Amino acid sequence: MTTSPTGTVDNDTLLEIFRRTSLINQTDERFRSLLISGKIRLVYYPVRGQEVLSASMMTALNPDDYLVTTYRGVHDQLAKGIPLKKLWAEFTGKATGTCKGKGGPMHITDPETGVMVTTGIVGSGLPIANGLALSSQLKKDGRVTVVCFGDGSTNIGAFHEALNMAQIWKLPVIFLCQNNRYGEHTAFAESTSARQIVDRAVGYNMNAIKVDGNDAEAMYLAAKAAVDRARNGGGPTLIEAMTFRMLGHVFGANTSYVPKELVQQAIDEDPVPRLRKTLLDRQISEDQLAAIDAGIASDLNDAVAFALDSPYPDAGEIRIDVLSTEIAA
Amino acid sequence: MTTSPTGTVDNDTLLEIFRRTSLINQTDERFRSLLISGKIRLVYYPVRGQEVLSASMMTALNPDDYLVTTYRGVHDQLAKGIPLKKLWAEFTGKATGTCKGKGGPMHITDPETGVMVTTGIVGSGLPIANGLALSSQLKKDGRVTVVCFGDGSTNIGAFHEALNMAQIWKLPVIFLCQNNRYGEHTAFAESTSARQIVDRAVGYNMNAIKVDGNDAEAMYLAAKAAVDRARNGGGPTLIEAMTFRMLGHVFGANTSYVPKELVQQAIDEDPVPRLRKTLLDRQISEDQLAAIDAGIASDLNDAVAFALDSPYPDAGEIRIDVLSTEIAA
């Protein structure tokens, strides 16, 4: 059942992937620099190395398609189109954030851009994604749901239950495993008995695609094939997108457990310069790429300023949004 | 990774399987007749049709090997050697039962014969079986653990987590899926996306055997291969033993949802007369088989009388065995 979609990706699409990649890359970098300077304080899960994977996947979606992601999800949220200001405000706990500061970085929701749920419990997003897809199937609204998770998460029960149910019901859902080789400090083979994640699709009789997630073209083609299939009633796909978590599990954590060669290899294969090179090879000018980068840098400055200047929520918010009616003081 | 063990089974072994099969078959029948006559009252999960599977598996084990089974587990417990009187007393809630009447039919434990846990929560026995096997691995006591579960149970998260961990740790455990084609009233294909359960072993890189569980010789050879492998440090095996649940989910329940042809096929392939025929074909005399049956019938009469005559536990038992110290009245 493992398929390898082929085809070509046009320049406009690749430029759009580049734009989203740059947005992710610059945002991630800014979070880290503000953390280092002490201007903001939060537990931050870097996405350095996984930008192109996510940008390519989300470019294959429609704006109103659904996304479910995890604590390590800022790349997915940005690629899906979440407003930058609201995202920054939420990460910093401000009243102007997507979720009024109540959710915070691990629990980003923005239904307008299809960012439906961000979870902190490993594997928990997969069953919820089925529910979104089931809703689309019942309402025939043509939406596709993508749920992102890591390699380590494929060892938890919810993964299994969700894939089986999705296949039984032929749900329009894409299970996107971002295989970055580690779950916290545990290497793939130490925790996962499968030789590769796509092997697990056999047990669900599910369509599966293994792809180099750091190759924008291959990743986009894989994503597009899965999206088309889901949208046309063909049911779910498990995508195993190979990538690398370049900066460890949590920002600031020691990464000495990662073999040096692996790190060097990842640097050599860094997807961001690689995508840039692909575009330059296609005769897109360096100026055009630099202009995109600069536009994003400017948006980012605005967003950071907006977040830092925004007020915190009122204490009374603790009684609101708990139930559908306000809780008595 | 799916293997098909071959070989021959000697007469003594086959007779032992016959003895256990007869014990299961007669016990199951007696439970049903006493339920019909109203002499006993309990929720009973018949094992008619699955006798040979279990008898063959347990004959391949040592007496001190461990067993974990389910609500539908009386065949497994009997085949493992649980004392008949204590079993009957437990099923009828008596103080003389294996568990003083506290556990009841869904929660049979008898460590002396290796019957460690019987669970009523689908899939929950698999992670526990890993723990038994891990204990054996750490203590190097040479024991093997077998955990029984149904086809429907392979869709729950605990199944997945347990198989992955067992393979990662190369535990001496055998996952015995008794594929009787139904989970409650739901047919296999309506709930299980895998074409066959052994397909799921691929995702754990695990040794797997698919076998006709109603064929004593094939089932014994499969069981023996898995046991030897586990005992020799080769790690876990997933066995998918095909069988049929001839009398529905719970005794007394309507089974009209089962297609007539399937029922007829099951009757035609009934493993109990089939085993008898195999033995007669091997020139074992009808007298010898009848004597085995009669001995069991007599034990059964004793066990039923013992259970019915036994007292119920004292009310004060409610305060004992809750914690390691008695609860104050």
Added chain:
Amino acid sequence: MNAPTKISFSQGINMALDEALAADPNVFLLGEDIADAQGGGVFKATLGLSAKHGTDRVRSTPISEQAIVGAAVGAAITGMRPVAEIMFMNFLTVCMDQLVNHAAKLRFMSGGLTSVPLTIRCGTGAGVGFGGQHSDMLEAWFAHVPGMKVVTASNPADAKGLLLSAIEDDDPTLFIENVAMYAAQGAPPEPGYKVPLGKAAIRRAGGDVTIITYGRPVGEVEAVAETLAAEGISAEVIDLRTIAPFDEAAVLNSVAKTGRAVIVHEAVKAFGVGAEISSRIHEELFGQLKSPVKRVGSKYSPVPFSPPLEQAFLYSRAEIAAAVKATMG
């Protein structure tokens, strides 16, 4: 066709589900074996509903409680109103994450952008011989979880009226059904009959002591109150119906009048719902109480199988009467 003069508890449930499915296309049901092809639910509460409303909207599922509740959560945040059947309350232990970390929290964590109008129905209760893993009353756990409601009914009409309100309610609601009551008969409600959430019912007026209870014990308490009346003790009986948030006004008004209170529930007494109610009464009415509030619940023990032990585990009429008399001094 004449209206029935009596309906059973399961019929009450069935009527609510039928009306909800008819009234709102966003309502759908999912759970193990709930469609007619699978028997209409093990407790027959959904019998006939898939025939009438289609298997898209009355869906049998694999044995995958995390996937069931997850699918309900995902569909709910798109505005659907799923009603999930989790056969037995003890099975909630395999899907607590979806209920507690997601369903109950998503409204708050999203700052009100998404809500989770789902209903989970589950059966449970001791006294019918299901043993330790199928009988627990765990309502206190969910009452302690901010963001969700907990409801139970003491008669068929209330079952109908409360369940309909739960489905229409915008918050996640756990609806608990006592398996010992499915066959219990009661007056049939009018079509459209609803019981508001959060409102207790006074089942019997009285002036000496208030007995607060819910679910199956309501009938027992009424019987005890009748006996006590003959002895000259006039008990007011409050049926909470909604356990969380409970109707504090009704409880405090009654106890302010009687000056004495007893709380009765089937759940284990220690750390049960009765503790919160007792604390609230003492906190608010300390000066007006003639004696300390008493609690009656089940013993500190797993639910035993053996019938006499199971009775010893359960709260009893004698204990209720004794508690009332103790408050009379």
Added chain:
Amino acid sequence: MNAPTKISFSQGINMALDEALAADPNVFLLGEDIADAQGGGVFKATLGLSAKHGTDRVRSTPISEQAIVGAAVGAAITGMRPVAEIMFMNFLTVCMDQLVNHAAKLRFMSGGLTSVPLTIRCGTGAGVGFGGQHSDMLEAWFAHVPGMKVVTASNPADAKGLLLSAIEDDDPTLFIENVAMYAAQGAPPEPGYKVPLGKAAIRRAGGDVTIITYGRPVGEVEAVAETLAAEGISAEVIDLRTIAPFDEAAVLNSVAKTGRAVIVHEAVKAFGVGAEISSRIHEELFGQLKSPVKRVGSKYSPVPFSPPLEQAFLYSRAEIAAAVKATMG
């Protein structure tokens, strides 16, 4: 080498684990990332232990909490004493079945034939910005489950002494660690130091009012008591240490003397542990109480991310002082 003058909370945990591993070959540890190759645990509580005792006995696991607790249960019923780390308390929601339906019940359901001497350690607590899915205090759930014990410590020496007792105890024990306290310093215990389960500690003697608390709030309560002393209110401070079963004698003796009581915990107040303690005090000492028992806990809300909201959620020193003053009338 000189003994340290101070140790941290995590060092206390580490010492207990080290001593237990050294003293009893049946003790072993399992959990995600707990071995040194994976960093010695995300909270460093197991740092150095795999180097010293081997990775057979200090085992990193896949991300599979059901498999982790299940393996611990299975090993425990063979007489081993597993200590499982479940990183965050909220993750217990994915493995509640193993803990509640098996670990807590197997002794009873087996009629005492098997016991489950396992310890589960988990971190949790608000105030450190982990948001809604990593901060809950759920001890009330487990206190309500017959057959298990619940323990927490308020200082490094107690952490050491209580954890050692929990490991040696023959019942399943949940050991709760407040993540905000891992770095907290305290006096180092002597080697072999143990704190008996079920025994509270009087942290401060006083005559006017008893404040009952446990875990992190103990320090806050001591600080408040100090302030109150300056205002002429003499508070006795009880640190429960074991939450279930709690030291009723210590609580009742103290309140019998002071006539007033306040209970403080970090968990949400509604349906929390405080309700049971308050109820017990009222039930036993009604006539001797000078005022109703007061409770201080966190608000009825998921734990918010935004720092000011997180503080609004948490119990505060001001609320503790106000509650004490309210009891003084």
